Amino acid sequence: MIEYFKPSIFSTGTEYVELRYQKAKRTVIVSRNSNIDEVMVGYDSGGSVRIFSKTGVGFSSFNRPEDVNLAIDRALEPSLMLKNPAPLKYALPMKDTYIPPVTKESIPLEEKIGLVKHYSDLALNHKKVAQVEIQFMEKKLENYFLSSEGHEIEEHRLYTLMVFSVTAADGNLYQTNHLTWGTQKGFNFLIGRESEIEDAVKIAVDLLRADPVSGGIYDVILEPTMGGVFIHEAFGHLAEADMFYKNPVLLIKMRVGDRFGREFLNVIDNGRIVGEYGFYAYDDEGVRSLKTFIIRNGIFKTRLHSRHTARILGNDLTGNARAVDYRFPPIVRMSTTYIEPGESTFEEMLDRIGNGLYVAGAGGGETSSELFTFSAVYAREIKNGKLGRMLRDVRLSGNVFETLMNIVMVGNDLKLQAGHCGKMSQVPLPVSGGAPHILVRKMVVGGK
């Protein structure tokens, strides 16, 4: 593919032209209760060109390889009407091919269906379970990247994902719990998850008897998936330089060198954990992925960058320019983002908190600049350092800077979790994230 497209990108005479082309084969299985509700295999090929002219940026996507020159015209001409050039930080033009052996994996459809049915039947064994939904997705991807600076990169990936969701019902009360397993290690990663499913079903059923939490201000211990969502959604997105590089107020708030947490707080974005759902060898600007300390010893160290934001803010590249697929231009995104484990055990945290809440299971959330709000699957009361009754309808919200400073203990039990991230209409982007248990003082907890 690289040879096919090469002549086109040198034809424009503009400052910088890059071209991405992707071939994808996607398998999707959806089961509802004991039925396989949807099965599909789809083929998706297409590319895009991005042109940085002296006056602005043009982007155009296409499906048929023979449309590449049309796409170049459609990107170039309008970019000449703008008056906002977008300079780029220099990136070493890489020539590389990265094809992990797992991408050759070929599991029969029957085996994938069998696993989905097995997990579904397992969950349906419980009489209070009203609905079990499982979505399986496998995406085999060939990525090609070339540029007028001389990049020539071919990278293959195999994404495998299963999302399990169970709803327990009792009269007019419905409680849902879910699990997500995502990987670039292949299908076997999904096998042997029975005990996790049984635990998840038990939580959904137990929630039917749980009381709603009373809204108020609590000290909380966040369970690792909840801590992971907090650090990705509330802080990670703020560290993406395109969120603030032209916003004077946020630029002051996100000043490198400022203290954001206590001495023991380290937050990392690491695109190089092979096999993680958030792994990639090269980002969508042809920059090699990196391990980046965003916060080190409590101090804000590094923003996450594209080539453009790195140039504007005068920082080093971090390899975080990613696009959901060829239809979108790359924007600054995370890879695998997590709080580095500390030394505290869970028991030590219970001792220290005294009274508060244990908040577990990320139910989704949203952020608005430094404000965040997340729902949890459940909470448990903590009284005198002991875990007590289960509570439902738990929602956390607050200001990320205050919350980071209020992290007073970091556990030693890091757990990473795959997920899909959305930003500026670009969803679903494969990422991973996580945290150990963390103890946070004074969080706003809303009910329902």
Added chain:
Amino acid sequence: MEKLFDLLKKRGVDGWEIFYTEKEQYDLIIEASETKSVESHISRITGLRVFYEGRVGFSSTTGDDYEDVVEAAIETSRYGREAIFEFPGKTEYRDPERYYPGRWPLGDRILEARHVNERLKELYPGLQIQGKLGYEDRFVRIVNSSGFEGEYRKTVYTTEMLFMGSVETGNLFAFSARARADGPVPPVEVFEDLLKQLDGVERRAVIKSGRYKVLFAPVSLLETFVEALMGGIYGPNVESKATPLYDKLGKRVFDPGLTVIDKANLPGGERPFDDEGVVTQDRFIVKDGVLKSFLTDLYYARKLGVEPSGSTRRGGGITPQISINNLEIFPGDRSLDEIIRKLDEGIIVYMPMGAAASNFKQGNISFNVTLGYHIKDGEITGRVVDTVISGNIYENFKNVLSISKEREDLYFNSMAFRVPYILVDSMEVVTKDGS
């Protein structure tokens, strides 16, 4: 497509449906109040659904690899859902002209974008605009083995705008988007709508936690009440009895003043048939507070023994998904101004945050207020911050206090909405200011 017909004949499937769409899109992107870039897209996709040995298979492609697509559709049918439904047969449908390409030159868009960018800078220097001024030409064709053959071409001009940044009372987001087929919605109209939401943003209101009346503005209503209602009437949830509404068809579930319609045609969201070839029509979801219909595709309509909703949608190569066409909520008889003036105490919410994480199956709605104000004795006292509001649509919308005469047209995710302001009673409010 002829090649695909030939391959299907050769393989001898029991039934088939071909969905083909192509799109051209051309957007001016505004980033941080600058006309940042231009994005264009030329795309196409073919989806094939087959009935084979009593089951349904599906495949799709963006290319011409039809042999692979036919084989994949047949292979997936071995495990797919039972073919208990039929594709729609030959049908007459109305398709008024909605194809008006090329009515928004890039030069005009750049000037209009600069105008609103400069105005916001003058009025609120801490805020910036993110947005999209664009249009899309879309062609859709569906042909199936039962005799349906339909196609349409339409243009959608879209104006999307998000205010984001800081004012004295803290950070905020305010979003609106509108669309039309016959020409652009002037950006200044959307801009003025958003500006109105900032009246009173300089002052902060300090309120105590407790129970408050809440006035939902249109965007907040869509992200809370409408989302929860859609989950409540979603066919698969009804079939699993995983919604409180599964046995409520024909029963009163909301205030008698509340009427919700799935509309075939609202500006930007018009189409003559849905993505399974079912002709679109206006359909009551809730009429005078009584539940009138569920959301289904052909398959779930047969399972539930109801008429298909005629409102499915397909994205990038996926199977038809159960959705709505467009949505309208009937207006009330009081002006927004009057509702606010007569409000003893409450909170108006323009922009919620995190509502999607609510337990919608239960009907719960819970969100943080990104942009909203405290109202006391008919006057806005100031902006509320660090505030979480919670409730349940089957409780709080059973006795609605007021619905405004005024409605707003909005457009998200290829769907158009016409929605009023709605005031409800007694929602739980938790604030950081005081318990």
